[in-house]
Amino acid sequence: MIKCVAIDDEPIALSIIEEYCKRYGDVELQCFTSPVSGMECVRATRPDIVFLDIEMNSHNGIELAAELPQGTCLIFTTAFSQYALDGFNVDAVDFLHKPIFYPRFERAMEKAGKFIRPAWQDDDPGSLALKAEHKTVIVGLKDIILIEAMDNYVKVYRKDKPMLMSQITMKEMESVLPSDRFVRVHRSYIVSTAAIERFSNRTIYLRNHPRPIPVGRKYIQAFNNLSNIFQPK
Structure with a gap:
């Protein structure tokens, strides 16, 4: 605030x-x-x-x-x-x-x-300020499940909260998110590691999200490096 x-x-x-x-x-x-x-x-x-x-x-x-x-x-x-x-x-x-x-x-x-x-x-390092519908919205990082690209916008999917659409590029979004909590797995998707329920080399399943998320060819190695140390709960 x-x-x-x-x-x-x-x-x-x-x-x-x-x-x-x-x-x-x-x-x-x-x-x-x-x-x-x-x-x-x-x-x-x-x-x-x-x-x-x-x-x-x-x-x-x-x-x-x-x-x-x-x-x-x-x-x-x-x-x-x-x-x-x-x-x-x-x-x-x-x-x-x-x-x-x-x-x-x-x-x-x-x-x-x-x-x-x-x-x-x-005051709250676990939050992010995003522009959405002509307003600035403070989004808790712990609430973010998935970020999906849509032209020069992103869709921010949150646990038990409405989806937000913000005018920011995926590159900009990736740069402000902590790399130990979020990983880009596709040119169109960034996922929260805390939301990962299970995964394979090419597909990720998230808690509280109905669709499986593909792992892009360009991002397989980066995701595999993360999965070596990631232990699903």
């Missing part, structure tokens, strides 16, 4: 950020029209991301930025583009110019994710 605080003296601007955070998914957001109350919350809760307006009636966001706790990811939101350079001078990750449209908001969140992901994923 990504924890965020938004500070803006315009309620409409806050409602837009709130709507976009819900659409993005896996975001916990607190909104404040009062800069004083908002900064008190930031200091008390130390959120991952702060959305901060620059020109508010009683405060200047550039000055408030200097008071943020170390390590806070800052995204400025403002209707005044002339502040962009000032924003980056205080180490803002991004600068959203109002009116903010969702694709631009999503890019800002992805940029912020590169800074905060190590911190919030370390």
Whole structure:
């Protein structure tokens, strides 16, 4: 869960950020029209991301930025583009110019994710953040049974949970999965070793999955190397 605080003296601007955070998914957001109350919350809760307006009636966001706790990811939101350079001078990750449209908001969140992901994923090293249906979904590695390629998407089959479709390639997926828990056995399949019920040189049968999975010719040796040390339960 990504924890965020938004500070803006315009309620409409806050409602837009709130709507976009819900659409993005896996975001916990607190909104404040009062800069004083908002900064008190930031200091008390130390959120991952702060959305901060620059020109508010009683405060200047550039000055408030200097008071943020170390390590806070800052995204400025403002209707005044002339502040962009000032924003980056205080180490803002991004600068959203109002009116903010969702694709631009999503890019800002992805940029912020590169800074905060190590911190919030370390809380649960057994999970993976995937984009699914325009939302970010945290998937437990222990729940994954099988990953199947489908063009530039993958289908993620999970134990006792709905299948997810995520826009990521098999190569990218293989690179982020722990190699001691997952093995690619075919150009179209990655399997969880914990889900393997039985296997032969060319076929794998998984628990909680009805279809046998073929072992591709290119991957036979790699799978055989694994099967030498794998002991089905």
